[in-house]
Amino acid sequence: MLEFPLDPDAVAAADEVILARTGGRYLTMEPSDAELRREWVRLYEEALAAQSGDTPQDDPDDDRDPTDIEEDCPCGDCPRIRKKNIIFIGSEMHYDSFWWKMMFMAPGIAAATGSGPLRPADETTIAYVPEGYTYLERLPLDGVANSLGHSIVRLLSSADIATVMNDLPESEEDGCPVQVKLQDVVFFSHGLPSQITLNLDGDSGAVTLDRDNLSAIRADAFVPEGKIHSYACRTGNASWWESFSSDDGAHPEDSLAQRMADHFDIKVRAFLTRTLYRDVLRDPADSAALASTLKAQRDGHESEVISLSDEHEALPHPDLAERGNAWLGTGPRGEGTNGFALWRRAAAREMPVGADTPSGLSNRMRTFSPSAPESGDEE
Amino acid sequence: MRSDRPPRLVPVPPTASALLCAALALATNEIDAMTCSEMPKDAIQRRIAALRNAVKPPEPEAGMPTVRFEFDLPAGDAGDGVFVIHSQRLQRPVYVGAYAQQVAITADDELRADGGWDNLDFLLLRPEAEQVCRWTTDPGHPFWGGSRRLRVTLTREREIDDQGLLRGYAVESIP
Secondary structure: OOOOOOOHHHHHHHHHHHHHHHOOOOOOOOHHHHHHHHHHHHHHHHHHHHHHOOOOOOOOOOOOOOOOOOOOOOOOOOOEEEEEEEEEEOOOOOOOOOOOOOOOHHHHHHHHOOOOOOOOOOEEEEEEOOOOOOHHHHHHHHHHHHHHOOEEEEOOOHHHHHHHHOOOOEEEEOOEEEEEEEEEEEEEOEEEOOEEEOOOOOOOOOOEEEOOOHHHOOOOOEEEEEEEEEOOOOOOOOOOOOEOOOHHHHOHHHOHHHHHHHHHOOEEEEOOOOEEOHHHHOOHHHHHHHHHHHHHHOOOOOOOOEEOOOOEEEEEOOOOOOOOEOOOOEHHHHHOOOOEEEEEOOOOOOOOEEOOOOEOOOOOOEEEEOOEEEEEEEO | OOOOOOOOOOOOOHHHHHHHHHHHHHOOOHHHHOOEEEOOHHHHHHHHHHHHHHOOOOOOOOOOOEEEEEEOOOHHHHOOOEEEEEEOOOOEEEEEEEOOOEEEEEOOHHHHHHHHOEOEEEEEEEOOOOEEEEEEEOOOEOOOOOOEEEEEEEEEEEEEOOOOOEEEEEEEEEO
């Protein structure tokens, strides 16, 4: 039986033997290391006994895995769990629009401040795709991270998604082992059927989570009550059809949402339909007033932040939505919104909701439980 | 003989000025009015190389249906650009080559899966013009559902509807 705190000399002696055997790799809590962990415990106890001149006693628990320490740990619940939340924010390179540019940033920042579906956690990481965001557009993200102590990670490839979710370090606190586990993970991003496409239409390459690369993420990453919330389009839909007669036609049982529920043994909340971010930043009834205010104030101020109302401002974004013809009144140039991105100072007004397409599907957020999708469990 | 005198400015009547602006606005190359963005030549060439590596054209076999795309963009406007048909379902291009107003692609088993429904992106990469044009449309279409002719109209001005659906081209079946 291990007694805490551990003796540092005995730890060093056990480490020396094990590290020589693993080529310098430290042991993990993975099942594949269980045999080596048992060996480490034996070596540790031998070293301890050698220090005191005792002979290690025969212990019926001698061949037990040191991760099975709930009963014996003097620290109470062991290992201690540090709960971690992750907020994924995609790039917006699809629309090229004043109205939609910040559609993922707004709910992502709101979630970081406690307005979204996330429960309080010991630590929070905001992982975002930087492509296409200007300095001014990233500033609210930096601000909320700094003020709340969240960490920020930039995603540059699909593999980075797994890297962020697998970043679950083990440590020791007051002589007790501490394990970081995921509690809530939320995605604000574009999506295709059973693909969370965090860099849709981006030039720097795909940043996508799908059924093929899901297995790169540790299956034991979450606490038992962990949850994933996907506000990407069609995460719970395994079909590319645009018209259905019932939810069953979307094969939710084969979807990425179901695969995540099975892989992590947690509940996953996701949509069968596309998701609608239209109302996240503004009330559509205010759109005309916002556009006309920007058009009236922009002359000579194209590189400045322009206040549009008590709630909204326009962030300068060179080359954004440079389409249409101002003289003919067409496109963003005609509207007067080219070269700017709409921002709401308090971030999102509300979370995204289910859209009406594909037709024939329930557009409420659905809960996927391990092994079989639930029905009738909607918000 | 060279003169150091500044050129004489000839006032243009307001009506004529407006007509001149309108003419210039409408006289631009068709493709310049579309969904294009600027990109450095070397970046476009790297992207073309990556697309050529990623493309996996279907292997034609006897009895497989053929989908014939007919595009409305004049070949002269495309110049020597590289044209790409990218399948979002397969997450890779199915055609990378010279632009032609008619492109035929064999619909193999992989493309015909799920009823042949897919979302396609059409790209035109023009290194010499340092320009990349992209046409994408959110609602999917059963492109690969069987042998067919499809007319693809690449729109001048993309639209986003009330549900957030982007429409950058229109597809219709030709009998």
